[in-house]
Amino acid sequence: MKRKLSVAAMFLFLAFLVWAPVRADAAWKKTGSTYTWYNNKGKKLSSEWIPSKKVGFVKKGKTTYCYKKNGKVYKGWLTVGKDKYYVTPQGKVLTSRWISSGGKRYFASKQGKVYRSCRVKIGSYYYGFNSKGVMLTGKAKVKGKTYYFYKKNGRMVKNAFVTIKGKKYYFGSNGVLGKNVWVKNYYINSSGCVSYNTWVGDKYVGSDGHPVKGLKKIGGSYYYFDKSSGKKLVNATKTVDGVTYKFNSAGKGTVVKDTDKPSVSVQSTYYSDPQVDDETLLAAIIYCEAGNQPYYGQVAVGMVITNRMRSSSFPSKLKEVVYQTSQFSPTFDGALTRALKNQGLITASCKKAAAEVMTKYKTNNYKIQVNGKTVNLKNYLFFMTKPAYNRLNLSTSYTQLGDHVFFKTWK
Structure with missing residues (x-):
């Protein structure tokens, strides 16, 4: 009887050994070409796997972790095929957020993949990223198109002009650099820059664009x-x-040659000198009378001439004022004729002075700046050198500008 009990007990012990669960350590196990992580209870974790011996992504709730083959978490940058991820020291794969690393900025998508070689809308703004995933700033190309991203925050510029290294560019509603198009009364050329001082079809854009x-x-x-x-x-x-x-x-x-009879007696050169517009004639007479004077002195000489056009004592046309008999010596000593025949003699300063005087004449502006002070030249009709003024024994009050004295009445 005892022998039968011993046999039964042995049978039960062996059955227990066969059927009892065996505890195993957590480990990676290979299934085909894929490694799957099993915990220490032998349970397969729910996860997304990739064909790798070392890397596995495990999703726990809303957080994705990255583990190595030995069960330890992966840390830092991780490249899987063409995709790039960033894993925290705790093994968490960052998703839907900005990443700052090495002084550069990146953005991880909802899946954790860092955006690369693309332009993406994040929140309310578009951003650009290069092939390494680094956020772009400044003028940059993305998939063959040129954009501009603010250097401060990386946001894409749109519907705006941007000055880059002294050149003005325009980026349209889609952020792309504009080319060969009119925008807000500017012409954007084939390089994407605003054009200046050049022909555009049958129009000409000036120095202001x-x-x-x-x-x-x-x-x-x-x-x-x-x-x-x-x-x-x-x-x-x-x-x-x-x-x-x-x-x-x-x-x-x-x-067209002026054939009208002048209203006053004029020098013969009135008829023989080259026919030019008023601004060129004014620049030439300023050059002849005050080419060696400071800029404000040149402007003052020009304003005396235009002031005469307003005075009832002189003609109303600039040409008649300049050529009126015995008024300005360059009209009869050959100086004005030479300047008009060879306009390259007229200095840039005199041309600038003439343009300013014509603008002042049209806007009834009589004031000029002299060494930081404002001088009003309204009703000043005469000028000459100080020695000439003294020789003529004139007594009228005057204002001296450079080598010339300027006065209102001849007495």
Whole structure:
């Protein structure tokens, strides 16, 4: 009887050994070409796996972790195929957030993949990323298109002008650099820059980037641009500031010789000198009378001439004022004729002074700046050198500017 009990007990013990669960250590196990992580209870974790011997992504709730083959968490940057991830020291794969690393910024997508070689909307703004995932700043290309991203925060610029190394660029509503297009009265050329001082079809953009309006001297020739459309005038005649121009099929204008009888006695050179517009004539006489004077002295001489045009004691036309008999010696000593025949003699300063004087004349502005002080030249009709003033024994009060004295009445 005892022998039967011993046999039964042995049978039960062996059965227990066969059927009892065996405890195992947590480990990676290979299934085909994929490694799967089993915990220490032998349970397969729910996860997304990749064909790798060392890396496994495990999702726990809303957080994804990354483990090595030995069960330890992965840390830092991780590249899997063409994708790039960032794993915290705790093994968490960052998702849907900005990453700062090594002084550079990256952004991890919802899946944890860092954006690379693309332009992406994050929140309310677009950002660009290079092939390494680094956030772009400044002027940069993304998939063959040029954008600009603010250097401070990386946000993409759109519908705005940006000055880069002294050149003005425009980026459109989609952020792409504009080319060969009119934008806000500027022309964006093939390089994406605003054009200056150049022809654009039948328009000409000036130093401010806007189409020129009215009369303009370009490369030694006169052109007239419609004040509404900005297009050049062709095959037509037009009078501007008392001077008549004839424009050919290319828009180039020539001055029609003035055949009107002057209202006062004039020097013979009035008829024989080259016919030019008022601003050029004014620049030439300023050069002859005050070419060696400081800029404010040149402007003052020009203003005496335009002041005479307002005075009932002198002609109302600039040309008649300049050529009136015995008024300005350059009209009869040959100096003015030489300057008009060779306009390269006229200095840039005198040309600038003439342009300023013409603007002041049209806007009734009589004030000039002299060494930081404002001088009002209204009603000043005469000027000469101080020695000449003394020789003539004149007694009227004057204002001295440079080598010239300026006064209102001759007495």
